[in-house]
Amino acid sequence: MKQGLSLRVSQHLALTPQLQQSIRLLQLSTLEMAQEVEQMLDENPFLDREEERAEREEFGLDQGDAQVSASEQIAEVASVAETDVDLTPQEGLQPSLTSSASNDSGSAETLESRIDGEAKLEESWDGDGSVEMAPDDGEWGGDAPARNNNSTGGDDDTATAAELAQCPVSLQDxxxxxxxxxxxxxxxxxxxxxxxxxxxxxxxxxxxxxxxxxxxxxxxxxxxxxxxxxxxxxxxxxxxxxxxxxxxxxxxxxxxxxxxxxxxxxxxxxxxxxxxxxxxxxxxxxxxxxxxxxxxxxxxxxxxxxxxxxxxxxxxxxxxxxxxxxxFVDVERNVVVPDVIVTHAGRGFKVHLNAEVMPRLRVHDVYANAMRQNRGGKDGGGAAGHAAMQQRLQEARWFIKNIQQRFDTILRVSTAIVERQRNFFTHGELAMRPLVLREIADELGLHESTISRVTTAKYMATPFGTFELKYFFGSSLGTEAGGNASSTAVRALLKQLIAAEEPKKPLSDNQLSDLLKEQGIECARRTVAKYREALRIAPANLRKTL
Structure with a gap:
């Protein structure tokens, strides 16, 4: 057997870890995406949640450290002294009458002594340990009323009863x-x-x-x-x-x-x-x-x-x-949170992402800076430890980038769907037009499988309700005029025909097929039966009222 060398040229697709993660995140639902984010936050120390900070108020924060003049302090203490007067007579104390001059002089001395005392206390509040303050338990909860378990008709009892009423009772209980x-x-x-x-x-x-x-x-x-x-x-x-x-x-x-x-x-x-x-x-x-x-x-x-x-x-x-x-079954109602929201904007429609489902992530600056300063591994981590941490930092950056790319792709696909199905957003599901994945893929320059991943378990909030993105795609049925009708529109029309029928004389599948033909839609009886079963509508003999 003779040995030799030969050259061969071939093409193959190698999926990098970043590309694999991007594809996996694209097909996740909103709930699965939230779970993936929480898992990454627990595993990767360089990944952190970006918190929104409230804007600085014009009054309050800017003037919180402002100096207060002596006249303002005297006016404040005087107002407090007036409100703190105890009008309840106490035992061992007899009322006495004094002149107004003595009262004014006494109040002035009291104000000066209180201001001096507050100034000394403020000077000693530097934490130097010169002033020792004993804890006073009376400061905590002094205004809170005592709890009475035997009370009736109170607000606490009402709240407790409301909480108990909201708790579901099981069949066994x-x-x-x-x-x-x-x-x-x-x-x-x-x-x-x-x-x-x-x-x-x-x-x-x-x-x-x-x-x-x-x-x-x-x-x-x-x-x-x-x-x-x-x-x-x-x-x-x-x-x-x-x-x-x-x-x-x-x-x-x-x-x-x-x-x-x-x-x-x-x-x-x-x-x-x-x-x-x-x-x-x-x-x-x-x-x-x-x-x-x-x-x-x-x-x-x-x-x-x-x-x-x-x-x-x-x-x-x-x-x-x-x-x-x-x-008695406590059914957990899964509220569908839309990924995309469509609203009216003038004569058209505006498509934007739902901010509630978009995670706000960032790279942890403290850890990233510490790793840059410790590139030589002086703390005992060595070159291998530094390379491992560098890999974790790169994974955090990839994760943030892939999440942004995921939402950008969802927004692009949703915008294209709204442009193609504009009649639906104006007139409802009866105006739905036929649409396949290839049309959106060719328009956006993406693969058909990518559009399929984007439209799976992603929801859009519209003026007519919340629908899955796959809802806007449907096969076409021929019409007498030579055009095409969407299967979604045909199912909506069947639902209207069945809702308007006489309860004692329900329409059969053959009659429904004939009514569709009268409106120019070619739909066989078997197709009508398939659409009716998809709508979970019983046949004519079970819809008939006795």
């Missing part, structure tokens, strides 16, 4: 409060407590009954106990069945049910006296698919009821609560 009012044995109380803690967020017992009995037995006898026998499991199941009877009688009604049918039956049993309730109780014994589809004919045939009674019973069932624990 609500049920435990009712369980405390029951006089149960220790075993029954433990079984009821176990069932309450086994409920899910909707108020159902979804675990297997045998597994619940085994877990309850281990709760009573300890986890280290031997495996129970069949008799022990049956005894635990019997105790749980007794406890579940107590649980079914608690509020909210339907809690502790095993499935939806049992939950509905528990709620209907409270209204058993009415004919509709008795019919609804019979209907709940049928497959729930018939109730969901509102198949009145099959329900009449299987339950032996007339059409009017079945419709009244279905109306009663529709008013029940399928998830009893839903009202």
């Amino acid at each position: 609500h049920l435990h409060e009712q369980a405390r009012c029951l006089r149960l044995s220790e075993t029954d109380q433990a079984a009821l407590y176990f069932l309450i803690e086994s409920l899910n967020d909707d108020g159902y017992l979804v675990d297997d009954w045998t597994e619940l009995a085994l877990a309850f037995w281990r709760l009573l006898h300890g986890r280290d106990a031997l495996s129970p026998g069949i008799e022990a499991i049956e005894q635990a199941e019997e105790q749980l069945r007794t406890a579940i009877g107590w649980l079914h009688n608690m509020e909210p009604t339907g809690v502790g049910a095993r499935d939806l049918g049992e939950c509905l039956r528990l709620q209907i049993e409270e209204l058993r006296n009415s004919p509709e309730a008795r019919a609804a109780l019979v209907i709940c014994g049928q497959p729930l698919e018939l109730i969901a589809k509102r198949d009145v004919k099959r329900l009449c045939a299987q339950c032996g009821l007339d059409d009017q009674t079945v419709r009244a019973a279905l109306g009663l069932i529709a008013g029940l609560e399928p998830k009893p624990g839903r009202q």
Whole structure:
């Protein structure tokens, strides 16, 4: 085999750490970006948060160190002396009458003595240790009223009650409060407590009954106990069945049910006296698919009821609560903070970044200057330690630069979107035009993947609400005039058509397709069904009112 040398020219893309960080920061959401900033602040000592300083006030700060004249001091002390006069009679003190001249001379001497005393105290406040002052606990909180725990009707009690009212009460806490009012044995109380803690967020017992009995037995006898026998499991199941009877009688009604049918039956049993309730109780014994589809004919045939009674019973069932624990769920509402804000500016629109989501970072000057002065490593760090610190300083600068580039790219893409979708910001979503990522990429000279990263998990506040940037991109549908209509506009039009339909005669997908064709939009029935499902709108048979 003969060996030789050859030259070959090729191109490849090498992603530097700075470029990798820039791409990663670009695709992060606002919350993820905030977490990334906090992590970098903890890890990199050269990175610091830039705090905004208030402007210096014209009065107060500039004149805080100004000298006060003697006449002003005398006037101030005189005003304080007038306000500090105690008009309450005290024991052992008799009122006396003196002439005005003696009062004036006495007050003048008092003022001079107080001014001299304040001047001496001011001279001794240089911290030289010549004056020793004992701490006086009476200076702290002298004007604060004493706290009375038994007081009623005070402001503190009102604030405490308001704070307690704002605290959400969980389903378990609500049920435990009712369980405390029951006089149960220790075993029954433990079984009821176990069932309450086994409920899910909707108020159902979804675990297997045998597994619940085994877990309850281990709760009573300890986890280290031997495996129970069949008799022990049956005894635990019997105790749980007794406890579940107590649980079914608690509020909210339907809690502790095993499935939806049992939950509905528990709620209907409270209204058993009415004919509709008795019919609804019979209907709940049928497959729930018939109730969901509102198949009145099959329900009449299987339950032996007339059409009017079945419709009244279905109306009663529709008013029940399928998830009893839903009202106690503390749902964490994620407030969407927009990255970009669009406002009216004359005849056009102004696009600007949201200052609340933009982190203000800077390089720590003290640490950076200290590292420059210690380049030789005289403090024992050596050349290796100085190189490592130099690398951390460079990472801090890269991070600040990449964050600025991230927001600049978001602003550029958002401005281009507003220019392309100007009709939307003027007339609403019905005026949305078709738009793809390639159009924005070609306009800004960026790659299509970059536009995709920018528009993911980034939000824009508009006069019509807050939308994700991807919302403004949509495919096109052909029209009879030869133009194109945005899929977003078609979905908005479908929503309007369905909202204006008659409740007793809802529009089918074929009818909706025909209505769109009448307006010049070519949209097949399957496309209408896909858009309707994306809008979470039920089909015509489920939208029909009884």
